[in-house]
Amino acid sequence: MHALQDFLSTDYGLMSAAGLAFMLGMGVFFLRYFLRHIREDSEAAERAAHQGRAA
Known part of the structure; x- marks a missing residue:
């Protein structure tokens, strides 16, 4: 529980959360x-393949 409190209330915890x-x-x-x-x-490749066959 103390780790979570540090994570959400200290400068290094908030920086870690932001990161x-x-x-x-x-x-x-x-x-x-x-x-x-x-x-x-x-x-685009599919269209090019279809245009190549049609031409």
Whole structure:
């Protein structure tokens, strides 16, 4: 219980909490960013393959 109290009330605990929140936020951002670009690139490759067959 004392560790949780230190985590939420001391300067080093709050800095740790901010660091953890930042890292988790960046992880979510990069996951969404990479998945979006993977999807867009695969759709573009699919369109290019279909245009190559149609021409």
